[in-house]
Amino acid sequence: MRGYLARKTLVYSLTFVVAVTLNWLIPRLMPGDPVQRMVARAAVQHPETIASMTDYYERTFGLDLPVWQQYLNYWAALFRGDLGTSVWLFPAPVSEVVLDAVPYTLGIMIPAILLSWVVGNSVGAMAARSRWLDNVALPIGYLITAMPYMWLAILLAWGFGVALGWFPVAGGYDFGLVPQWSWSFALDLLQHWVLPFLSLFLVALGGWAIGMRNLIIYELESDYSNYLAALGAPKRLIRKYAFRNAMLPQITGLALQLGTILGGALVTEIVFAYPGLGKLVLSAIQNQDFFLLQGTLLFVVIGVLLANFVIDIVYVLVDPRTRTGLTGATA
Amino acid sequence: MTATQPTAAPGTEAGEQPAVTGPAVSGGRKAQGDVRETLYFALRNPKVLIGLVVVLGFLLLGLLGPLFLRHAPMDYAGPPMAPPSADFPFGTTTFGQDVFAQFVAGLRSTFLVGLLGGGVAAVIGMTIGFVAGYRGGLIDELLNMLTNVVLVIPGFVVLIIINAYLGVRSVPMQALYIGIFTWPWVARAVRSQTLSLRSRDFIDLARLSGVGVGTILRREVAPNMYSYLFMTFVLLFGGSILTAASLDFIGLGPTNAMSLGLMMNQAVQWSALHLGLWWWFIPPGLGITLIVGSLYIMNVGLDEVFNPKLREM
Numbered sequence: 001m002r003g004y005l006a007r008k009t010l011v012y013s014l015t016f017v018v019a020v021t022l023n024w025l026i027p028r029l030m031p032g033d034p035v036q037r038m039v040a041r042a043a044v045q046h047p048e049t050i051a052s053m054t055d056y057y058e059r060t061f062g063l064d065l066p067v068w069q070q071y072l073n074y075w076a077a078l079f080r081g082d083l084g085t086s087v088w089l090f091p092a093p094v095s096e097v098v099l100d101a102v103p104y105t106l107g108i109m110i111p112a113i114l115l116s117w118v119v120g121n122s123v124g125a126m127a128a129r130s131r132w133l134d135n136v137a138l139p140i141g142y143l144i145t146a147m148p149y150m151w152l153a154i155l156l157a158w159g160f161g162v163a164l165g166w167f168p169v170a171g172g173y174d175f176g177l178v179p180q181w182s183w184s185f186a187l188d189l190l191q192h193w194v195l196p197f198l199s200l201f202l203v204a205l206g207g208w209a210i211g212m213r214n215l216i217i218y219e220l221e222s223d224y225s226n227y228l229a230a231l232g233a234p235k236r237l238i239r240k241y242a243f244r245n246a247m248l249p250q251i252t253g254l255a256l257q258l259g260t261i262l263g264g265a266l267v268t269e270i271v272f273a274y275p276g277l278g279k280l281v282l283s284a285i286q287n288q289d290f291f292l293l294q295g296t297l298l299f300v301v302i303g304v305l306l307a308n309f310v311i312d313i314v315y316v317l318v319d320p321r322t323r324t325g326l327t328g329a330t331a
Numbered sequence: 332m333t334a335t336q337p338t339a340a341p342g343t344e345a346g347e348q349p350a351v352t353g354p355a356v357s358g359g360r361k362a363q364g365d366v367r368e369t370l371y372f373a374l375r376n377p378k379v380l381i382g383l384v385v386v387l388g389f390l391l392l393g394l395l396g397p398l399f400l401r402h403a404p405m406d407y408a409g410p411p412m413a414p415p416s417a418d419f420p421f422g423t424t425t426f427g428q429d430v431f432a433q434f435v436a437g438l439r440s441t442f443l444v445g446l447l448g449g450g451v452a453a454v455i456g457m458t459i460g461f462v463a464g465y466r467g468g469l470i471d472e473l474l475n476m477l478t479n480v481v482l483v484i485p486g487f488v489v490l491i492i493i494n495a496y497l498g499v500r501s502v503p504m505q506a507l508y509i510g511i512f513t514w515p516w517v518a519r520a521v522r523s524q525t526l527s528l529r530s531r532d533f534i535d536l537a538r539l540s541g542v543g544v545g546t547i548l549r550r551e552v553a554p555n556m557y558s559y560l561f562m563t564f565v566l567l568f569g570g571s572i573l574t575a576a577s578l579d580f581i582g583l584g585p586t587n588a589m590s591l592g593l594m595m596n597q598a599v600q601w602s603a604l605h606l607g608l609w610w611w612f613i614p615p616g617l618g619i620t621l622i623v624g625s626l627y628i629m630n631v632g633l634d635e636v637f638n639p640k641l642r643e644m
Binding site: 011012014015018019022023026027138139142143145146147148149150151152154155157158161162163169256258259260262263264266267270271281282284285286290293294297300301304305308 | 476479480482483484485486487488489491492493495496516569573574576577580581582583592595598599604605607609612613615616617619620621622623624626627628631
């Protein structure tokens with residue numbers, strides 16, 4: 001178990017370094033000069049002003065230093081929790097802007113991920129059991145997984161929001177309200193939450209159901225199932241064992257899917273103008289605020305790494321083989 | 332990138348032998364007759380047929396459609412906000428652009444992204460998987476580490492950053508970047524299958540005859556997994572399309588072409604939802620869903636074709 005966790009920790013630390021380095025490197029590799037662009041945005045004509053502005057920006061962003069020092073400074077700033085200053089919401093620090101948006105994203109993501117995983121797995125297990133359900137659930141499952149996240153979001157917003165008028169289609173709470181601790185505000189928050197949650201939940205659902213169905217069918221063909229059946233064990237018991245064995249790959253699958261679901265959450269938020277990280281990313285892109293964009297995304301990467309680590313620990317609890325040092329999950 | 336990796340993938344993650352391995356590995360060398368047999372069963376499998384017909388139908392529409400259209404996708408061709416009619420089968424946008432022309436042009440980008448993005452990911456993933464699985468030792472360790480690192484990094488996030496910095500974006504470049512970040516699960520699956528093939532007698536025989544590693548991988552290992560590799564490519568194809576659609580929707584789509592994701596982006600941006608212009612945002616999403624869904628269903632059918640145990644006949 002210690003070896004397993006040590007290997008995982010090594011992989012995650014390495015990934016973290018690579019991700020941060022990529023984040024630092026990409027802007028410097030890309031064509032175009034961000035400082036020039038920012039100066040151009042200010043639309044000043046006076047050459048002396050332009051010179052002093054360029055100078056100021058280069059010093060502020062530390063671009064006048066040697067490259068290796070810029071890289072080290074980047075790390076130092078990161079460990080101080082300093083992700084830079086937002087240009088769009090100047091002078092708010094990026095970390096503050098990001099932290100304001102995070103609860104909304106987590107609020108739709110965590111319930112959607114957990115619920116879709118639980119419900120999807122049980123539907124899949126049931127589908128593997130009945131031919132009738134399988135013939136209905138399988139094609140629907142494949143179509144749902146094939147849906148682009150934002151399209152389902154658009155459909156829900158249009159159907160339940162605009163056409164039927166059951167739910168609001170934009171924002172995290174009514175624009176006329178001020179965030180506060182009250183029942184009416186909580187209710188309003190909930191109303192705005194339903195549709196983004198639902199669309200994220202539905203798209204993720206299909207994949208889990210299909211995965212579980214395939215795994216159960218595979219497990220039911222395996223030697224231990226046949227052996228149990230030959231011994232005359234009740235079908236229920238065999239299914240139970242098959243389900244438990246099929247759970248393991250689904251837990252690993254959850255870790256692997258996090259990135260995709262996160263991408264889905266970002267675009268879903270954009271459809272509903274939900275004030276989470278997705279909307280932040282959109283605003284950052286539209287306003288060419290690269291500090292905000294990179295800060296947000298770095299935050300997201302760290303979140304995914306942490307979540308992966310949590311899932312690995314859960315895996316240790318669920319799969320005894322990782323504890324005894326036998327082969328279990330590969331690193 | 333999607334939740335539906337091939338049946339083999341989840342099993343492989345846990346270090347167990349996946350279900351799909353059976354037919355692919357036990358097949359031995361495919362002779363001419365086998366190909367004919369595969370085709371025979373493939374063309375009689377309803378899932379494969381339906382999937383193939385839908386995908387090829389959209390492909391033909393994308394390839395031939397623009398030849399018969401009178402308007403370019405971005406032209407202000409007709410009255411604004413017109414519902415579907417004989418002149419404009421999918422209606423027009425707020426600016427009077429022909430939605431059908433946009434849709435057909437978008438189909439081209441969609442297939443291009445799928446083909447290129449899926450192709451790049453397949454080549455990288457398979458190469459790394461073959462080499463890691465066959466060579467073993469330190470090379471395997473290093474490649475495995477690389478695979479795991481790229482696997483955990485949320486590729487979509489990196490794609491956002493890269494595309495945000497690119498001033499001019501084209502469909503092939505977008506596909507290339509998508510390919511660079513979606514190969515890891517392929518590498519893993521191919522590696523585990525190669526591992527199980529490595530110790531077979533016919534591989535030993537080939538090694539004894541003195542041919543190089545590249546030749547062994549190409550002529551002895553890969554042919555035994557063709558069915559699996561093909562199904563992997565189909566999934567990568569669909570995954571690339573979905574990733575590209577999300578990028579386009581955020582506003583990081585191609586700057587010099589039309590795409591289905593870009594159509595949805597514009598529809599939402601110009602409040603098609605509130606104006607009730609359903610003909611603007613339904614077709615692009617439906618197109619993607621049908622193409623990718625058909626690919627998935629086709630893969631289920633192919634699984635049955637390649638794996639006689641699953642056949643219902």
